[in-house]
Amino acid sequence: MNKTGRTKYYILMEIMKQAILNGTIKAGEKLLSENELAKKYEVSRHTVRRALSLLIEEGYVTAQQGRGNFCIDRFQIEKTKRILLLVREKESVAVQHLLLGMKKELFRSGYELLIESTDNNVEKERYFIQKALDRKIDGLIIEPSKSEIVCSHQQLYETLRYYGIPYLFIQGVYPGMRNQDCILKDDYQAGYLATRYLIRQGHKKIVGIFSSDDHQGIEQHKGYVKALEKVGISYHPEFIIWFHEEDRWKKPWIGVEELLKNNVPVEGIICQTDRIARELMKNLEIIGKKIPEDISIIGNDLVEGKQKNLTMIFYHQQEIGEKVATILLHKIENKRTETVDMIIPPKLIIGRTTKKRIL
Amino acid sequence: MNKTGRTKYYILMEIMKQAILNGTIKAGEKLLSENELAKKYEVSRHTVRRALSLLIEEGYVTAQQGRGNFCIDRFQIEKTKRILLLVREKESVAVQHLLLGMKKELFRSGYELLIESTDNNVEKERYFIQKALDRKIDGLIIEPSKSEIVCSHQQLYETLRYYGIPYLFIQGVYPGMRNQDCILKDDYQAGYLATRYLIRQGHKKIVGIFSSDDHQGIEQHKGYVKALEKVGISYHPEFIIWFHEEDRWKKPWIGVEELLKNNVPVEGIICQTDRIARELMKNLEIIGKKIPEDISIIGNDLVEGKQKNLTMIFYHQQEIGEKVATILLHKIENKRTETVDMIIPPKLIIGRTTKKRIL
Structure with missing residues (x-):
């Protein structure tokens, strides 16, 4: 040295x-x-x-x-007409909807779309981006892995920039990389809408189940706090159950069970995904709690309809897909040079898992 | 199947x-x-x-x-007189102090102490517990890895119970395992004391930097919220910077830098460890912020004195060590059979990194 x-x-x-x-x-x-x-x-x-x-x-x-x-030869004049979409789970319903929107735009312009799953694993993300550099793609769309954790391969993104390959973050973005092109869901608004809905339905003891290692969970939590604050309900950190990638199937129920064991009169639960909502409802039923009579459940997800009858917040993924494709194509063709920072608003659909509480 | x-x-x-x-x-x-x-x-x-x-x-x-x-033969009548201490980092100053307290008690009773580091890695923890079963130990003291994440090897702890090997959690405990023997720091109180001190010194915009994957961070955050609530300062989730094991050296500064860039008038910062406090002070100095004139910094740690002049919350590890050893020996010798659930209160030491704000 x-x-x-x-x-x-x-x-x-x-x-x-x-x-x-x-x-x-x-x-x-x-x-x-x-x-x-x-x-x-x-x-x-x-x-x-x-x-x-x-x-x-x-x-x-x-x-x-x-x-x-x-x-590496990245300066070929002719484009390869290939785009890579890197998502956490390519088989998910949300990605299928996203693809519907993207493909329409891409195929019209003669682009081929490659898709890979990172399984929410940072190392896989790194691997596929490296491979993408070899495969000579024209553009990249990434749903970042564990997006609340500082990106460990920022250098690779710099390399992409150096080679003039545009990339676009979707669903979330790494801390400290918010100045990059991104199309994000308004997770703050999602947390806010879900909480406000339960409050308006007469709920006060509202539990929030959020992921602490993705952007989505952190933002939804902020919206949750805001909704309580607006009506003067005080924030109890005990009502927040933080889960992690590693224990996402166990922690939500362990947290709710502990609250109920301590006789906390839980009136409503906001779940970050519909899968968590489904698991909770199964477990609550086993211990004899009725949904929505005893406890209201509200879900949040990328798309609606995976869990029938669930009251939930969702996004119109097909529309997002169209926007993502259009913007990336404009970037590739140099028709758009300014940084894109777009926020997609969520929608609320009312199902049968929530019920007005009589005060 | x-x-x-x-x-x-x-x-x-x-x-x-x-x-x-x-x-x-x-x-x-x-x-x-x-x-x-x-x-x-x-x-x-x-x-x-x-x-x-x-x-x-x-x-x-x-x-x-x-x-x-x-x-496995765990029913030998004669004891091996060996105890295993499993900590995150055996070279740390805190563990040295803990050992001082433990050894006094253990050596008096003729026990040998084995020490291993898990490096806060759940797989290493599992490995050492398996090995401990072979090495025939009489008791185990564990500082759990990533203690806010549901334990993935709960079965191994059941095996320890089956073989009648007492074990004791220190510093933290896994969610859902709070009914096990444990001697915990009062992290809730630590967060509360630090925040209350800054409030009494005239601070209102107080940033908290907490770990989201250990018990310590989650509890300190609860204490932070309580201290604000008591004096009617509203809670802003934007003021909380959550870090993870993976990005603990990068995230705190990225978070603070972002707040300052957005012109948030940060008056005080509570750091979960003194190392984070030290790194922050270095970075704040680079951008021309003076400590404590511009921003007060308060640290939290297992022991005092690693960072000179830092205002901080700490614990008397040597005393904890004595208690841990005494309780484990009583458990081994069947002198104590009821579950131990002990909470150690923190102490505040006032250094030169905090300063009264004129309102």
């Missing part, structure tokens, strides 16, 4: 990255061999290998089996 | 576990060979192997290289 605290391989990586950025190493060009690089920069082959692996990881260089290392 | 939805190997595992629990298979006894078990239960060897691996995982059976599988 030198006195700036950087290792030799890190410094070499920076030198080579600079050479790529200023065009000394050309797009698509074959790099010197490991031995040649070691000689040129007076470092060991081990150092060269570590520097190269960083460059590969960040998407500046691609290793081709038996042929050597190449500077 | 049969009609109850359980696989063959799962059913076999349950049958064998039952045989161990009711004494048909004796403690320390060698099990039948895989072939013999396959014949006896009319299943394939593959099924036997999967059932055995579950039993090994849950600590009922131990595999001895070249000798076969044995039912």
